[in-house]
Structures are given as structure tokens and as C-alpha cells.
Amino acid sequence: xxxxPALVEAGIRAxxxxxxxxxxxxxxxxxxxRAERDRQLEALAEAIAGYESDNGEITLAEMAAxxxxxxxEAVVVRGTSPKQPASGKGLRGAAx
Numbered sequence: 001x002x003x004x005p006a007l008v009e010a011g012i013r014a015x016x017x018x019x020x021x022x023x024x025x026x027x028x029x030x031x032x033x034r035a036e037r038d039r040q041l042e043a044l045a046e047a048i049a050g051y052e053s054d055n056g057e058i059t060l061a062e063m064a065a066x067x068x069x070x071x072x073e074a075v076v077v078r079g080t081s082p083k084q085p086a087s088g089k090g091l092r093g094a095a096x
Contacts, residue, residue, distance in 0.1 A: 003027075 011026040020026035052058060 008023070011020065011023045014020045014026050015023055020029065048058070
């Protein structure tokens with residue numbers, strides 16, 4: 001196995017700072033996080049495929065419209081102008 005020297009250094013710094021018990025533990029944690037992320041992405045792809053199988057392909061226009069709805073209904077947690085949630089429904093009428 002070949003590892004980028006900068007990553008090895010980052011792992012060594014993590015051990016020195018007490019964020020990992022050893023370089024091996026740091027690498028194992030990184031690999032665990034990556035494996036979980038890959039699993040989540042696979043599950044998301046399966047969910048999208050299932051949804052599209054039942055409802056048709058999600059178009060770019062639908063995604064753009066939903067992004068606008070999400071921005072409009074977002075609640076500001078920092079700043080000066082919080083927004084109130086609107087309908088509580090997405091483009092295809094599903095409750096969120």
C-alpha cells in the first residue's frame with residue numbers, strides 16, 4: 001500500500017495532538033468513514049433509482065425548482081431575516 005506522505009504527516013500530527021491513539025487507528029478511522037460514506041451513497045443511488053422507477057426520471061428543471069423551494073423555506077439560524085416555512089411540501093407534493 002502506498003500512502004501520500006502528506007497524509008502520513010497529518011496522521012502523525014493527529015496522534016501527537018491526542019486525536020488518535022496511533023497512526024494505524026487514524027488510518028482505520030479514515031477508512032471506516034470512507035466505507036460508510038460509500039455505503040450511504042450506494043443506498044442513496046438505490047433510493048433514487050427506486051423513486052424514478054415509480055415516478056419517472058427526476059429532471060434538471062425539477063431539481064432547480066426544488067432547490068428554489070428549499071432556499072425559500074429555509075430557516076435562517078444566523079443572520080437577521082429568518083423565514084417562515086411555507087407549504088411544507090416538495091414539488092411532487094410529498095410532505096417533508
